[in-house]
Amino acid sequence: MATLSLWDTWASIVIIFALGCYHVPAAKAGARAFFVFGDSLVDNGNNNYLVTTARADSPPYGIDYPTHRPTGRFSNGRNIPDFISEKLGSEPTLPYLSPELRGQKLLVGANFASAGIGILNDTGIQFINIIRMWQQLEYFREYQHRLASLIGSHRAKKLINKGLVLITVGGNDFVNNYFLVPYSTRSRQYDIPDYVPFLISEYKKLLKKLHDLGARRVLVTGTGPLGCVPAELAMRSRDGNCAPELQRAAALFNPQLTWMLRELNKRYDSHVFIAANTQLMHSDFITNPRAYGFETSKVACCGQGPYNGLGLCTAASNLCTNRDKYAFWDPFHPSEKANRIIVKQIMTGSTKYMDPMNLSTILAMDSGL
Secondary structure (H helix, E strand, O other): OOOOOHHHHHHHHHHHHHHOOOOOOOEOOOOOOEEEEEOOOOOOOHHHHOOEOOOOOOOOOOOOOOOOOOOOOOOOOOOHHHHHHHHHOEOOOOEOOOOOOOHHHHHHEEEOOOOOOOOOOOOOHHHEOOOOHHHHHHHHHHHHHHHHHHHOHHHHHHHHHHOEEEEEOOOHHHHHHHOOOOOOHHHHHOOHHHHHHHHHHHHHHHHHHHHHOOOOOEEEEOOOOHHHOHHHHHHHOOOOOOOHHHHHHHHHHHHHHHHHHHHHHHHHOOOOEEEEOHHHHHHHHHHOHHHHOOOEOOOOOEEEOHHHOEOOOOOOOEEOOOHHHEOEOOOOOEOHHHHHHHHHHHHHOOOOOEEOOOHHHHHHHHOOO
8 A cells, every 4th residue: 555655644634624524434544546447347336327227236236245235336246446445445436426426535536437338439339328438538527626626626636646547448349349249330340350459549549538637557457258258158159168259359459458558658658557467367267266266167146047147137037155156246247256366466466467567566666656
């Protein structure tokens, strides 16, 4: 966790006395702000406030969350941002659309993610009302105005610059766009070897915009092994092996994403963007689940049909009794235990997993700033 500089100490004292009537249980002293962008893998509940079919606000979602209630997270419990917040010494970020995100809660950061979205605006159109990436970035701008009204523009800028950003997007551009239906618009427009560079070029624009908005430490996760999730096994696999066309897409996308991030870092002459090889992190426990304490990495805990990979996770679904034995919670999303394993690699993994360095190293470097 980053240590508190003299400036930060003085700023904290001034803020507390200036606002007087607020008490801040939200974060430990010195915890940096945390901002989250992306899709259902990192959504903390924004879609609860939208008229959309991409929701996780009904049981059994949240069955293992501390409150044992659905929160809008696509998990049986906590997700990747929750575990990163824990490492930062802070409470989980609130969804940006939550009415509770006000006052000094703003100092913790915010989660702008929305289930169903992708890099492209036409990804997830079947979910109707979701917060696409351009809108997430607009909300980030709006958030900064709200923060400046609270603590002043100078301090707000410093909080943003020193904050940590997580962005997880791209998987839906394949599973909920290109491969969603046979002969989709995008698949008629591009072959996969051409579609991937197009996605990367569009993603680069989003990341440059994020930098323009003040982000200086951005953790960028790649896609998981798309063809190995229970939903794709149920729809595309006859023998239990991962769907090759989606695996090929992930194998093309992730290295190109890392190369693009390296190019941006050269442009900015700083380690702004940190690539997390989540494809490899997932593959570790998918190929050898028992080494990680799982009984299966093919069958979802909650679902129906082959591999519990069809339909939605609802109260009427098949539900496993021990979620820690399953790598996947529902047809698309990792279980809480799998999320914890992924964050452990993000924190301490070698350069095989994290490029150019892991998050613990970044936090140690920044502690002296």
